Amino acid sequence: MNKLAIHGGPKVKTGAFGTGKRFGEEEKKQLTEVIDNDMLFYFFGNKVFAFQDAFAQLNEMKHCIACSSGTAAVHIAIGTLQLKPGTEVITSAITDMGSLTGILYQNLIPVFADIDPRTYNMDPSSVESCITEKTGAILVVHHSGLVADMDQFRGISDKYHIPLIEDVAQAYLGDYKGHLAGTIGEINAFSLNHFKHITCGSGGMVLTNSDEKRRLAALFLDKCYDREGGKRNPFFLAPNYQMTELQGAVALAQLKKLPGIIERRRILGDRLTGYLQGIPNITPQAIPEGTRHTYFLFLFRIDTDRLQVTTKEFSSALGAEGIPNSANLITGGMPEYAYDIFKNRTAFPQSRHPFVNKEFGTNISYQDTRCPQAEKAFKQVINLQISEFYSDQDIEEMAQAVEKVARYYLISQ
Numbered sequence: 123m124n125k126l127a128i129h130g131g132p133k134v135k136t137g138a139f140g141t142g143k144r145f146g147e148e149e150k151k152q153l154t155e156v157i158d159n160d161m162l163f164y165f166f167g168n169k170v171f172a173f174q175d176a177f178a179q180l181n182e183m184k185h186c187i188a189c190s191s192g193t194a195a196v197h198i199a200i201g202t203l204q205l206k207p208g209t210e211v212i213t214s215a216i217t218d219m220g221s222l223t224g225i226l227y228q229n230l231i232p233v234f235a236d237i238d239p240r241t242y243n244m245d246p247s248s249v250e251s252c253i254t255e256k257t258g259a260i261l262v263v264h265h266s267g268l269v270a271d272m273d274q275f276r277g278i279s280d281k282y283h284i285p286l287i288e289d290v291a292q293a294y295l296g297d298y299k300g301h302l303a304g305t306i307g308e309i310n311a312f313s314l315n316h317f318k319h320i321t322c323g324s325g326g327m328v329l330t331n332s333d334e335k336r337r338l339a340a341l342f343l344d345k346c347y348d349r350e351g352g353k354r355n356p357f358f359l360a361p362n363y364q365m366t367e368l369q370g371a372v373a374l375a376q377l378k379k380l381p382g383i384i385e386r387r388r389i390l391g392d393r394l395t396g397y398l399q400g401i402p403n404i405t406p407q408a409i410p411e412g413t414r415h416t417y418f419l420f421l422f423r424i425d426t427d428r429l430q431v432t433t434k435e436f437s438s439a440l441g442a443e444g445i446p447n448s449a450n451l452i453t454g455g456m457p458e459y460a461y462d463i464f465k466n467r468t469a470f471p472q473s474r475h476p477f478v479n480k481e482f483g484t485n486i487s488y489q490d491t492r493c494p495q496a497e498k499a500f501k502q503v504i505n506l507q508i509s510e511f512y513s514d515q516d517i518e519e520m521a522q523a524v525e526k527v528a529r530y531y532l533i534s535q
């Protein structure tokens with residue numbers, strides 16, 4: 123039997139992973155045009171507007187509004203719903219803090235739904251069980267690039283007349299029964315941070331078919347200044363989340379590369395899924411029929427009942443074989459409700475606002491919040507880095523290393 127590299131045996135992966143440059147002549151050309159134009163402010167420039175048009179067109183949606191980050195995009199989407207402070211917003215127990223920041227800044231209360239243990243997306247039945255008369259929105263996160271069960275969420279949203287928002291930060295061009303991720307909710311948020319499929323350093327956007335939501339989104343990202351109407355008389359509180367022309371230029375160049383990036387990641391990710399399906403006691407993330415993954419991350423579960431190993435040990439052993447990975451599901455190793463900000467209710471200094479507020483009628487504690495499937499996932503799931511620059515051989519070696527480590531811990535029992 124092959125000795126593990128962590129025990130001094132030979133590594134599975136000895137060569138370097140495929141790499142490539144994400145930015146090149148296209149970005150330089152766009153940026154040069156911005157500098158030559160001598161204008162960085164989006165409203166007087168043309169790159170941000172061109173990017174908005176191109177992104178809306180790619181997704182066959184009526185409106186795109188670009189902004190400064192994915193966190194800003196979620197905040198804008200939430201802001202356009204104009205929910206009363208103290209209203210509850212249901213979202214996933216496993217997501218980035220950027221999904222939650224805007225909820226709290228709008229004085230709203232996140233309520234955490236559990237996940238489906240096969241897909242790591244929210245479980246529709248858990249979402250439905252979280253609905254109360256205080257629920258004002260459902261924020262669906264397409265975790266790791268896999269579109270959530272949108273028929274179910276659309277159904278719940280319609281049944282209870284609760285607006286649906288999609289957080290598509292990780293799932294550009296994700297496919298759900300012929301619909302693209304980010305085209306099903308009322309207003310849907312994307313991220314252009316450095317780690318996403320495409321990036322402009324930091325940036326984001328929302329997509330909507332609603333003229334009214336577009337109007338509110340344009341105001342929300344710009345201090346509630348009505349640039350289009352030439353009026354400056356803010357009537358609600360709004361931050362400055364403008365995208366600059368520099369970001370717009372890079373985003374425009376990156377957008378042209380997006381379909382190719384997704385296509386390549388799909389080929390590599392689907393291949394790795396196939397390999398891992400054949401390894402005993404290893405279960406790759408399930409891809410439900412009619413859904414196409416975009417592989418922002420590649421997740422798999424280890425059967426800790428049958429393998430004598432913790433996820434951390436497995437992760438270290440895999441790392442020693444030359445395969446970068448982590449065992450934290452992007453959240454830092456715990457569900458969101460275990461973060462100090464929720465556990466201790468410290469969103470704002472010297473106050474438990476908005477969790478406890480007499481005027482809003484809120485008195486929320488997360489001490490007893492439990493999402494058993496999310497908690498279990500942290501004990502069993504590993505994510506592998508995946509890149510469009512990886513070679514077929516990289517993918518084969520990743521699978522070989524997972525198999526070597528899995529077999530070792532089974533046999534060593």
Ligand SMILES: Cc1ncc(COP(=O)(O)O)c(C=O)c1O
Nearest residue numbers: 191192193218220221291313315
């Ligand atoms: C699901 C999700 N939502 C929101 C965000 C926030 O995006 P940004 O980092 O651009 O603010 C991220 C970023 O990691 C994310 O993964």
